[in-house]
Amino acid sequence: MELRLRQFRPRFGPREHRVVQPGQPLRHTSLRDQTPLGMLMGDHDGLSRLAGLFSFAAYSRHTIVHVPLRESVPPDEGCGELVDLVVAHSEAGLRPSKWPELRRPLGRGTPLTVRTDEARTERHARVWLERRYDRGLLRHTTHARTYFLIGGRDVLATVATQFAYAAGWGPREKGVAKGRPAFMGSLQHELEPTRGGGHPHEVLICFKPYPPYAHFKRPGH
Known part of the structure; x- marks a missing residue:
């Protein structure tokens, strides 16, 4: 997949990010953040690009991927605060508490085009699925109206394949042509357990085309 991005180089103390x-x-x-159950809902374009962004984050160890979602068109479904999404490899050294200071100086940035390798992403996702308890989980937290997912290559690749599946098969679900959302999966086993026990945190992944729904046709129709 070809991704068109904007790149920024903010400096925090002596270090450039x-x-x-x-x-x-x-x-x-x-993305709605509602403990313990969040909900990410997107159309084909959004879910496809999220798949590419997670794949890019998996192999760009020193890059922070920021997906502004608070200003998106809010869906009718779900409850909880709308939040942005930040994805980063563990080696990026991102501390969520410092994110507002990194985000503040971001301006227009510079254009950047990258390509992702879907076959490689699927290979590493299979590695994680076969040895999930030995391959690391995603640290997750919410800070400054932003939901953070931070982890290693294989688990990020696994999430990328989840979004790719939702983007590809969501349009085939019954009822979506009438504007009904379709549940396509969730992030739960990929996330670190909640501290102190209690209900495990989970993020539902749902597909929903954007209105007016007359523009949308299910594949094969």
Whole structure:
């Protein structure tokens, strides 16, 4: 997949960081943070680009991927605050508490085009699925109206394949042509357990085309 991004080089103290954002907003994709159950809902374009962004994060160890979602068109479904999404490899050294200071100086950035390797992503996702308890999980937290997912290559690749599946098969689900959302999966086993026990945190992944729904046709129709 070819991704058109914008690149930023904010400096925090003596260290320069690399931050990328989608070149164009994911207009019809949103993320609601509701402990312990969040919901990410998107159309084909948004879910496809999220798949590419997670794949890019998996192999760009020193890059922070920032997906602004708070200004997206809010869906009718779900409850909880709309939040942005930040994805990073563990080696990027990102501390969520410092994110507001990194985000503040981001301006227009510079254009960047990258390509992702879907076959490689699927290979590493299979590695994680076969040895998930030995391969690391995603650290997750919410800070400054932003949901953070931070982890290693294989688990990030696994999440990328989840979004790719949702983007590819979501349009085939019954009822979506009438504007009904379709549940396509969730992030739960990929996430670190909640501290102190209790209900495990989970993020539902749902597909929903954007209105007016007359424009949308299920594949094969």
